[in-house]
Amino acid sequence: MVRKTVLLVAALVFVFVASTGVVNAQSARDYINIVGSSTVYPFATVVAEQFGKTTRFKTPKIESTGSGGGFKLFCAGVGVEYPDITNASRRIKESEFEKCRQNGVNEIVEVKIGYDGIVLANSKKAKPMKISRKDIFLALAKNVPDPKGGERLVGNPYRTWKDVNRSLPNIKIEVLGPPPTSGTRDAFVELVMEEAAKSYPWIKTMDKKAFKEVAHTIREDGAYIEAGENDNLIVQKLDANPKAFGIFGFSFLDQNGDRIQGSFVDGVQPTFEAIASGEYPVSRPLFFYVKKAHIGVIPGMEGYLNEFTSEKTWGPEGYLADKGLIPMPDAERMKYRADVSKLRVLTALNNQ
Amino acid sequence: MNKDDSKANKKVEKRTIDIVHQGLAKRYRAEGRFKFYGLAAIVMSLLCLAILFISIVGNGYKAFRQTYVELEVFFDPAILDHENLSAANYSGLVKSTLRKMFPEVKGRSEKRELYKLVSPGAAFQLRKMVLKDPEIIGRSISVWVPADDDVDMLIKGYFSTDAAENARRLSDKQLAWIEQLREQGKVKKKFNTTFFTAGDSREPELAGIWGAAVGSFFALLVTLLLSFPIGVAAAVYLEEFAPKNRWTDLIEVNINNLAAVPSIVFGLLGLAVFLNFFGFPRSAPLVGGMVLSLMTLPIIIIASRAALQSVPPSIREGALGVGASKMQMVVHHVLPLALPGMLTGTIIGMARALGETAPLLMIGMVAFIVDIPRGFTDPATVLPVQIYLWADSPERAFVERTSAAIMVLLAFLMLMNAAAIVLRKKFEKRW
Structure with a gap:
């Protein structure tokens, strides 16, 4: 009992001393x-x-x-x-x-x-891709304008990049990117998806809520893979899978330039100079x-x-x-x- | 009839043994299969563990050595003003030393590339040397300073040099200089003491785990001081003194439930109660320890109660029989016998607390903290959080440091679990 009492008293004294210390720490x-x-x-x-x-x-x-x-x-x-x-x-x-x-x-x-630039990048083992923001929107949105024409939305029918745009390579769409909780995702949606959605006049004139619904909803059929907040992990996965693309901040491309390369977006490659001059469109x-x-x-x-x-x-x-x-x-x-x-x-x- | 009967009897007898014999092989096979499944399960888990260890050690063992560059530093009295030594231009000293080693380097951008070969920590190191012994001013001394993390990665073989120049972290010129230094024997890998003595840094070559280790120590000390006495007292009361009624049943159910509550919930509780209500500081190991002790308390109570239950009733009856009071019986006889089990439970609970990050996220211990914490209210972080922060850093050199930090954390966990086993083996009594 003696030992236990001593321990208890010690703990109480400790908490007391610590909390007075806390008050001091708070005041200065x-x-x-x-x-x-x-x-x-x-x-x-x-x-x-x-x-x-x-x-x-x-x-x-x-x-x-x-x-x-x-x-x-x-x-x-x-x-x-x-x-x-x-x-x-x-x-x-x-x-x-x-x-x-x-x-x-x-x-x-x-x-x-x-x-800060946001890049779409892939492994150096593959060729760099030249893509427009509209292509990215068509490849990643959950609902896209009907490819057969007409002003209506259909569930995303595109399987390969070539389906989206004939000039793009014939490989399956596979993009690793940040989850909705991430600031990078917010910026990506705003700078790429919204901009591209605005290029359709009939989507642009939708009311605010419906427009957000179209521009902010990313497809969930496995073509876009939420890879968590860890951009290093995305870089490693891209290195292992040359067919996949990743979305992350420019500093990770900068640090891993020997393994991955940034795709040309609207004709501009994400380089330090291009982002600084404002030529590269996806920067915040x-x-x-x-x-x-x-x-x-x-x-x-x-x-x-x-x-x-x-x-x-x-x-x-x-x-x-x-x-x-x-x-x-x-x-x-x-x-x-x-x-x-x-x-x-x-x-x-x-x-x- | 008779004949038939005996025949039938014989047949039946024979049949039983036949059935036994017939089924025997099958039963042995089933047993063999069952054993095989068990063995396979063990082999599988060992294999996974081995893969985990191999990948972590494979990624991390190189982090224990760091590349250093030898500089012939002339402690120039013109740069080092005697009046104000602590604020002198030490990075200028490093730069002039590098320029002297490579006199052919001209032009601003080329010089900048040259300066990037050594870590920004070199200036701090020279500053420390001068402040320790101002006598060295005016003399030339050869000093081993840490190389920049990109150079370190190159020397360790993580960078391929055949990529195009603009895609590499190091330019052709820088590669040539490094090669030249290598030939002169001025580049060497040494044991990375910084890793064990420094706090966090954004320069991988200057980053260390000591700050996080001290933070973990303070937090766990608080956890131990709070949860062990409270846990043992609660267990002793519930097991030895409490009446068995609905209330104690309710408490028991609740304690068991608490042990299964996800740890993030305790973090939210800590945020609401300790920070918002009591106004304790954010990021302090004191609060971290308190949150972790909430989490370990149920584990300790459950383990302690199990330890008390395993003390045979004859001990209690014997003590009461020779005239001990109930408290004397508990303190003199039951508690000492149950203590090893309680300690084991406590150590396992503490090991769990050591590896916990989720509850600390809510109370601000996931933070960049360079200074080594010196008390319970200094801002601090803990080992698993440090691992998480490094894993998220863009610099390539942090990959191996992350693995190295995991190795250190695993070493602590194994040490604690081994201590629990040793304690149990040493003091355990079988009845």
Whole structure:
């Protein structure tokens, strides 16, 4: 009994001491707390690490919660228990902005950091494919315009790429891609499927809900395989199966250029230069959002912002470019750097 | 009639033994088949285990060695200002050293390619050397610094050099420089100590598992301190003191149910109760340990109750018979005999907690954390989460590091399970 009592008392004392420690830790957090998109995560972490190793501040903590999850945490309120920065692979939505305001997060600084390309790639053992966004839509949508003509939708009848377009190779459609929970999937649907669907005037004029239904629903008969969030796995599968294609972020193509190749989309190959110049059509901006009220409260915030927006970081020859981030054009970089140094807050969403 | 009778009798007798003989071969065959199925099942599972181990070890064993490059560093007093040594331009020192080794390299882009041969960690290493011993300023010392992860992959044979130049991570020039360094004996693979001493990093050659291991240690310590005493106390009360009625039945059913609840549910509970209600910090091993102890508690209670049940009633009766009180009977006699079984259950529960990621996702322990946690409220991550994060990184060199981290985690799990077996063998009493 003695031993047990001692253990119990020890546990209770421990919990008590720990929780008082918690209160202390809460009242003075000495590291930056960052949440948000898993697409921005590989870039933000490099900056955080560089910042932590070259300054006297602690390395910021970065959680990969997804863009939506990040905004949810970020907009929960002002104070040390809430995150200081959230990363996002899309702009903040009206509803999220509203939520922030309701919780007293009125001053948010928006920083665009660069672009990310989404590629359709296959193994180097096969030939590169030249495809249009319309072909991709026809190959992957659940319901497509009737190939016999007429303004109606039929279940996707295409089995091979050649069925979709005579100039494409005669191999079975097999695409490994991200699941609906992924930000890459959102961007892919928006940039490829929606754009292609809009090219049919009668689909474009549908009401909003019906249009989404057509453009956002991917076929479920085995031609599109949801390969999970792990892009490395997709790369390995493509290497093993030269007939398959994969959809993922440009940085994975950049790292595995000796094994896989990007397909030409609308005549442009996904290269660093083509995405940077905006020629390659499937690319999206990446952002992070800063809570102005936390600047000056959490140590190191100014330093982190300065590190992120300096040329050696996000410039064309900066270390983020080495990690596969596509830098913004010079003028845009200047604008956002100026915004950051002045801490210009976001007032309304339709100001751009 | 009589004859017939005896005949019939004989026939019947003979028939029985005949049936036995007839069926015997079949029954032996059935037994043989049954044994074969069992054996096949074992062989199958062993085979799967072997494939798992071979693929993990095959992918990961190279990560324990890292490529280093020898640099002849002149600690230039012009670069290293005595006033402010910690903020001096150490990457400039690395760059000037590389330029001196390859004087023929001219032009901005070519120089940039040259600088990419060594890891950004080289500058941190030189900084550490200078801060430790400022006397070295002004002297030339040869230093082995980690090579960049792309160079490391090339030396380990993961990159094929016959791809077109723009499809490779390393250009033709870089390959030529590496070849030149190799001929001079300035490239060497050494034991990768960084992997065991560093925290996470986005540079594969600087990434290590120590941060995650410390995080796991803190979280499991919390789990042990909470779940073992509470679990044992609950088991002892339920088994030795509680009256048998509807309420205790209800509690028992609930404990058994809790043991089968998916772990993500405990994560949601932790988020709602510990973070949102009590306001504990996110990403802290303290909260991680508390969530994991919720998960291990039912396992420990069930194992402890089984251990208490296996103590024969004669021990209890004997103790009561010589005048011990009920509490003395439990504490002096039953508990010491049941303790080995309880410990085994605890260790198995802790091993399960060590491999758990799902509940930690909800409380923010899936995060990029470079600094080694120094306390229970510092942000931390744990070993399985580190594996998950590395598996998701684009850099090729993280593939082998992922496997290496899995090997380390498996080693810990085996160690814990072996400890459970040893404890049981050593203290177990058979009745």
